[in-house]
Amino acid sequence: MEVLNIHNLSVQYGGKSILSDFNLLVGRGDKILIKGQSGVGKSTLLRQIMGFGMQSSGTIYLNGVLLDRDSIWDLRKRVAYVSQDTDIGEGQVSELLDEVFSFKANRDVFDRNKLDELLSYLSLPHEILKKEYMKLSGGEKQRITLVMALLSCKDIFLLDEVTAELDSILKKKVVDLFFGNPEWTVLAISHDREWEYLNTGDAGTGGIRVIDFSAEAN
Amino acid sequence: METYEIGLTGLLFSFLLLLIPVFISYHLRLKLISSTVEGVIRMILQLAFVGVFLTFLFELNSAGLNILWVFVMVFVASHTVLKNAELKTKYLFPMLIISMVVTNYSMLLYFNRFIVNLNDLFDARYLIPIAGMVLGNSLRANVVGMENFCTEIRRNENRYLFNLSMGAEKTEALLPYLRRSMRVAMKPTIANMATIGIVFIPGMMTGQILAGASPMVAIEYQIAIMLAIYVTTMVNLLLGILVLIHKGFDEYGMFKKEILRGA
Numbered sequence: 001m002e003v004l005n006i007h008n009l010s011v012q013y014g015g016k017s018i019l020s021d022f023n024l025l026v027g028r029g030d031k032i033l034i035k036g037q038s039g040v041g042k043s044t045l046l047r048q049i050m051g052f053g054m055q056s057s058g059t060i061y062l063n064g065v066l067l068d069r070d071s072i073w074d075l076r077k078r079v080a081y082v083s084q085d086t087d088i089g090e091g092q093v094s095e096l097l098d099e100v101f102s103f104k105a106n107r108d109v110f111d112r113n114k115l116d117e118l119l120s121y122l123s124l125p126h127e128i129l130k131k132e133y134m135k136l137s138g139g140e141k142q143r144i145t146l147v148m149a150l151l152s153c154k155d156i157f158l159l160d161e162v163t164a165e166l167d168s169i170l171k172k173k174v175v176d177l178f179f180g181n182p183e184w185t186v187l188a189i190s191h192d193r194e195w196e197y198l199n200t201g202d203a204g205t206g207g208i209r210v211i212d213f214s215a216e217a218n
Numbered sequence: 219m220e221t222y223e224i225g226l227t228g229l230l231f232s233f234l235l236l237l238i239p240v241f242i243s244y245h246l247r248l249k250l251i252s253s254t255v256e257g258v259i260r261m262i263l264q265l266a267f268v269g270v271f272l273t274f275l276f277e278l279n280s281a282g283l284n285i286l287w288v289f290v291m292v293f294v295a296s297h298t299v300l301k302n303a304e305l306k307t308k309y310l311f312p313m314l315i316i317s318m319v320v321t322n323y324s325m326l327l328y329f330n331r332f333i334v335n336l337n338d339l340f341d342a343r344y345l346i347p348i349a350g351m352v353l354g355n356s357l358r359a360n361v362v363g364m365e366n367f368c369t370e371i372r373r374n375e376n377r378y379l380f381n382l383s384m385g386a387e388k389t390e391a392l393l394p395y396l397r398r399s400m401r402v403a404m405k406p407t408i409a410n411m412a413t414i415g416i417v418f419i420p421g422m423m424t425g426q427i428l429a430g431a432s433p434m435v436a437i438e439y440q441i442a443i444m445l446a447i448y449v450t451t452m453v454n455l456l457l458g459i460l461v462l463i464h465k466g467f468d469e470y471g472m473f474k475k476e477i478l479r480g481a
Contacts, residue, residue, distance in 0.1 A: 050382075050383055052379055052382075052470075052472065053472070069468075069470055070469075072470055072471075073387070073471075076385060077385040080383070080384075081383035082383075083376065083380070083383075087374065087377060088377055089380070089394060099381075099393075099394065100381070100384045100386075103381075103384065103385055103386045103387070103390045104387065105385035105386070105387075106385055145380075148384065149384075152385060
């Protein structure tokens, strides 16, 4: 069964059509890269899947469940969404972590070893936990939001320009992390070339699918 | 001890003072003259009305009428909160009234029964002035807190959406906003409590002392009333924000901009 089934999705905002009759089928473990200039509805698509919606028509099925006002609360707990906006809160990084992992849905998933592993994989020093989040650089904030999403133990990821502020080596590491896991279903919006390489050696991954919004818009 | 009545001459002298702000406003072109005049006239009319009305209410001293009058006070207070916090009454008014009625009546009954130890719990001389003090203070905190909550949600919407995408329930995701608004709104009440007596002598104490009560009695009342105000303010504020959380978001958890005035 497919993880995600989007059927005839149309979104209008302020009288302007952002998406029209968009269709997409995503199977378990699929890796999808979404490209296109800004303003063609890439972020809107991910926001619609999260139910952060505007006026829209069409249907979205996630794990076979129709996304509506009743199911959305449960579906949000199954999907990890990382937006390009890294303004996620104030206070020390560890306080932000504590807040997120005090939510009922996450109470049992927090794993300190995994946190240490992720921090070192993404070249973040352990001391960063004691720093003020607002004072971190753009790239550090981006990596912290990724760490949080990864700690939440989900297997569907919606990533919106999450490597924009990282250097080339880190971009590659992030891509490896998400596209290298055969279990995970990933939809990533990015302009970075690093997302386009195919790790053909892996048995589990059948490569990535590229959706170019600029081409589809017309 | 006897209280000197101010009388008509005295009041005339107090109106004479108004020439000073009018003069300042005129010369600095503050454009405050018309609103000052309007404010003064409203104050006179309202106080004259309340003076007559309270005399009537105090003489009659009927429990039913007193309770009804407190309800009118709560009604006006809830309306003022929404108006000043730039919120539309349509969505929030009924629930806000219910929540304020419950907290304020409970506090008033507790105060009269256990603190003052009154025989007649609905005695107008206690019920109405204390309701006024408690409500007046809650009102300010609710305006600040509820307005701050909406402003923060709109300005930092991404933080809320981030929490939602991390699997938070609506209330969990809004908790940081609730905390911040409550802190901001409670600060003046706490500062008031901490400086009372030294920086300012509150109106209630002044009134009691002028009316001939000993300062010690006035201080006992002041302590009790400050605590009552603090507790009621915080509970009213919390409930006010909970009403916003309940009514201000759609089924998907998105903030309803239509609850804001001018939206």
